[in-house]
Amino acid sequence: MGSESAAVCLRCVDCAADHALEYRLACAACGGLLEIVYDLARLADAPLTQAGRTGVWRFAAWMPVHDAANFVTLGEEPTPLLAAPRLGAALGIPRLWLKFEGALPTGTVKDRSSQTAVACARQFGFDAVGVVSTGNAASSIATYAARAGLRGVVCCYTRSTAAKMAHLHGVASSVVWYDGVYDDMIRPFDEAVERRWLFDGGATRNAFKQEGKKTVALEVFDQLGRAPDYMVYPVGMGETLLAGQRAWKALEAMGRIARAPRPVSAQSREANTIAEAWRSGGPLRPKTIGYTVAEGTAVGDMGAKGRLTLRRIREQDGLAGDAADEETLAMQRRLARTEGLWAGPTGAVPLAAAARLAREGALDPDAEVVCMVSESGLKGDWPAPDVRGQQPSLDVIRRALGRGDC
Amino acid sequence: MGSESAAVCLRCVDCAADHALEYRLACAACGGLLEIVYDLARLADAPLTQAGRTGVWRFAAWMPVHDAANFVTLGEEPTPLLAAPRLGAALGIPRLWLKFEGALPTGTVKDRSSQTAVACARQFGFDAVGVVSTGNAASSIATYAARAGLRGVVCCYTRSTAAKMAHLHGVASSVVWYDGVYDDMIRPFDEAVERRWLFDGGATRNAFKQEGKKTVALEVFDQLGRAPDYMVYPVGMGETLLAGQRAWKALEAMGRIARAPRPVSAQSREANTIAEAWRSGGPLRPKTIGYTVAEGTAVGDMGAKGRLTLRRIREQDGLAGDAADEETLAMQRRLARTEGLWAGPTGAVPLAAAARLAREGALDPDAEVVCMVSESGLKGDWPAPDVRGQQPSLDVIRRALGRGDC
Numbered sequence: 001m002g003s004e005s006a007a008v009c010l011r012c013v014d015c016a017a018d019h020a021l022e023y024r025l026a027c028a029a030c031g032g033l034l035e036i037v038y039d040l041a042r043l044a045d046a047p048l049t050q051a052g053r054t055g056v057w058r059f060a061a062w063m064p065v066h067d068a069a070n071f072v073t074l075g076e077e078p079t080p081l082l083a084a085p086r087l088g089a090a091l092g093i094p095r096l097w098l099k100f101e102g103a104l105p106t107g108t109v110k111d112r113s114s115q116t117a118v119a120c121a122r123q124f125g126f127d128a129v130g131v132v133s134t135g136n137a138a139s140s141i142a143t144y145a146a147r148a149g150l151r152g153v154v155c156c157y158t159r160s161t162a163a164k165m166a167h168l169h170g171v172a173s174s175v176v177w178y179d180g181v182y183d184d185m186i187r188p189f190d191e192a193v194e195r196r197w198l199f200d201g202g203a204t205r206n207a208f209k210q211e212g213k214k215t216v217a218l219e220v221f222d223q224l225g226r227a228p229d230y231m232v233y234p235v236g237m238g239e240t241l242l243a244g245q246r247a248w249k250a251l252e253a254m255g256r257i258a259r260a261p262r263p264v265s266a267q268s269r270e271a272n273t274i275a276e277a278w279r280s281g282g283p284l285r286p287k288t289i290g291y292t293v294a295e296g297t298a299v300g301d302m303g304a305k306g307r308l309t310l311r312r313i314r315e316q317d318g319l320a321g322d323a324a325d326e327e328t329l330a331m332q333r334r335l336a337r338t339e340g341l342w343a344g345p346t347g348a349v350p351l352a353a354a355a356r357l358a359r360e361g362a363l364d365p366d367a368e369v370v371c372m373v374s375e376s377g378l379k380g381d382w383p384a385p386d387v388r389g390q391q392p393s394l395d396v397i398r399r400a401l402g403r404g405d406c
Numbered sequence: 407m408g409s410e411s412a413a414v415c416l417r418c419v420d421c422a423a424d425h426a427l428e429y430r431l432a433c434a435a436c437g438g439l440l441e442i443v444y445d446l447a448r449l450a451d452a453p454l455t456q457a458g459r460t461g462v463w464r465f466a467a468w469m470p471v472h473d474a475a476n477f478v479t480l481g482e483e484p485t486p487l488l489a490a491p492r493l494g495a496a497l498g499i500p501r502l503w504l505k506f507e508g509a510l511p512t513g514t515v516k517d518r519s520s521q522t523a524v525a526c527a528r529q530f531g532f533d534a535v536g537v538v539s540t541g542n543a544a545s546s547i548a549t550y551a552a553r554a555g556l557r558g559v560v561c562c563y564t565r566s567t568a569a570k571m572a573h574l575h576g577v578a579s580s581v582v583w584y585d586g587v588y589d590d591m592i593r594p595f596d597e598a599v600e601r602r603w604l605f606d607g608g609a610t611r612n613a614f615k616q617e618g619k620k621t622v623a624l625e626v627f628d629q630l631g632r633a634p635d636y637m638v639y640p641v642g643m644g645e646t647l648l649a650g651q652r653a654w655k656a657l658e659a660m661g662r663i664a665r666a667p668r669p670v671s672a673q674s675r676e677a678n679t680i681a682e683a684w685r686s687g688g689p690l691r692p693k694t695i696g697y698t699v700a701e702g703t704a705v706g707d708m709g710a711k712g713r714l715t716l717r718r719i720r721e722q723d724g725l726a727g728d729a730a731d732e733e734t735l736a737m738q739r740r741l742a743r744t745e746g747l748w749a750g751p752t753g754a755v756p757l758a759a760a761a762r763l764a765r766e767g768a769l770d771p772d773a774e775v776v777c778m779v780s781e782s783g784l785k786g787d788w789p790a791p792d793v794r795g796q797q798p799s800l801d802v803i804r805r806a807l808g809r810g811d812c
Contacts, residue, residue, distance in 0.1 A: 080481025147746035166788030340553035382572030389585035
């Protein structure tokens with residue numbers, strides 16, 4: 001039986017050196033980021049999806065896992081792609097589609113890369129997989145590690161929210177609760193990764209881990225039957241945009257679509273390094289960031305991944321936008337009231353940033369736009385709204401209905 | 407173009423009187439509960455599912471909505487049905503399957519009935535739909551009302567949890583926040599329903615609203631290709647068990663399966679009226695209930711729905727179990743650690759109750775058992791676990807991995 005995967009090698013994004021398809025986190029020649037190269041002729045000859053498979057494994061040939069025995073799944077079906085003409089018209093994006101990632105098991109797009117992370121950990125003989133995270137990535141990695149029977153060893157600081165801490169405490173085989181911030185923990189974690197104590201489930205450099213996120217683009221293609229004009233991604237480390245666009249560019253190279261969608265980067269205004277570089281035309285400049293409600297975009301220094309993200313946006317005629325926290329929260333509620341979709345703040349950033357780009361004239365109003373809603377609002381620790389209780393009566397219902405006639 | 411639906415009339419569960427298929431909440435002859443009767447020959451002639459449809463509308467002929475223009479969907483795909491042989495063997499249920507309803511848009515099985523509630527509200531010309539609920543049912547009804555462009559007018563007490571209140575506040579067009587308990591509000595609400603100010607989205611009596619829940623059984627049949635020996639349902643008002651078993655019995659009557667699964671009712675021990683009646687062989691006795699972590703099963707007086715649930719369990723050779731809160735919480739964590747599924751407490755009750763029935767010898771160890779996991783754990787307001795932070799170092803990772811050799 002042949003390999004399930006059409007992956008052929010690792011290639012450096014900087015010096016283009018090729019490396020064998022082994023567990024390797026950086027280019028041996030120049031230290032650059034690696035991406036996985038696939039046999040496009042083989043992908044072109046096969047049907048896009050495989051019947052009877054779930055999760056990212058519906059696109060198994062596009063993933064870097066050779067043996068189906070290493071696949072791990074929680075039975076994920078394609079996430080909804082919803083037409084939103086009413087909301088779109090109001091925002092100046094009449095041909096708007098929403099890709100709702102909240103339907104995934106832990107409520108975020110991270111469940112796509114966690115499937116490839118844990119499957120690749122198995123493939124390369126690891127018995128543990130880990131990540132340093134404030135909560136979402138950690139609970140996602142731990143979830144798939146549990147399902148696969150591997151150890152999920154995740155590092156989370158003790159200032160995370162109660163709901164995230166409870167989820168992690170429930171699902172992870174080991175949680176390293178630490179005092180301090182990400183930068184304090186990532187150094188010893190990376191040292192443990194170098195010693196091969198555990199498979200790297202982080203977003204900074206592991207080419208195998210991130211591959212699952214390509215499937216958000218492949219699903220859109222499968223659901224829509226074509227490429228949209230734009231695809232809007234939330235950007236923290238840039239992983240989703242990079243992976244999604246790799247899939248679209250491969251479909252373009254194979255002739256399945258005439259042209260890949262133009263990528264749109266969406267960030268919180270508090271962490272808008274890509275947007276600032278794109279607007280100024282200059283290089284990416286790290287910034288010291290403060291609090292933002294959109295935690296998933298709270299990355300002030302994206303490092304090499306950031307430079308690659310900016311390069312790809314420029315090469316692919318993309319756009320970069322941002323949204324202030326109050327715009328994000330207003331969009332979160334508007335999305336709920338208008339379409340019923342309850343997004344977390346990070347999940348509402350792409351639509352808030354796209355609406356601003358539309359208002360500013362950067363986004364063509366005739367364009368077909370697929371906008372990711374990357375996170376469910378069910379995950380949040382929300383403050384209770386400030387409401388006043390009323391005495392139960394028919395009259396309070398009458399008033400809520402706005403009826404004066406009864 | 408003919409009707410999408412094979413529904414033909416309403417029938418009283420007590421006196422068997424038939425009524426035309428209009429919006430009616432009780433039998434005109436005896437006041438009994440009504441159920442919808444379908445043309446089984448027509449269902450038998452059609453394929454089970456309809457391609458290109460999502461949500462409960464994949465089974466449109468089995469739903470009471472005639473015109474597809476009234477359908478409402480958030481793009482729901484079938485929820486995962488996961489084999490859990492490792493966990494099953496440990497619990498004495500080796501042929502265990504888990505049906506994970508947390509993948510639905512608001513994270514619970516209620517999204518199935520909310521689809522039929524809102525579509526039927528449209529069908530019968532209502533511009534508003536409402537419910538009295540501590541949170542989950544209200545946010546689900548409000549979600550689909552928003553998507554359909556109807557008004558969602560939901561009544562929620564001010565002692566609900568912050569996360570539920572924030573969700574409701576975000577998604578509902580009107581929330582009646584009230585002081586008091588359910589019993590205080592349901593009387594004026596029912597009066598508003600009688601006046602036809604709004605469509606009844608509650609679980610007590612509306613035969614149209616509940617139909618969507620049949621699809622949990624139809625999906626299991628579609629995914630498994632057969633009927634299991636048992637299907638385990640969480641029981642609050644009994645709606646899911648009643649609806650699921652109606653679908654199974656119809657499949658049996660059509661000859662698509664040899665025999666419907668035996669239904670298993672699962673309740674919190676704090677609200678175990680069905681379990682107590684089943685064990686004693688006597689009638690259903692309401693009880694005054696206190697706090698239970700499994701909020702979705704916290705019904706002390708199920709009324710007519712409870713009597714019907716008990717009758718059907720007895721007619722169909724079913725079982726009834728319960729679980730103490732500490733068993734439920736232990737099962738919640740075990741399910742997460744072993745399979746990666748993060749359930750809310752209500753969602754863990756069926757498995758906790760089934761495990762107890764297996765221990766007590768009531769559940770045949772050779773049986774194939776489908777157990778609902780009816781609610782996502784992402785919805786919870788959890789207390790933060792009691793953890794102590796450590797100083798970041800390679801050593802804390804080494805200890806978490808249990809490595810002594812480095």
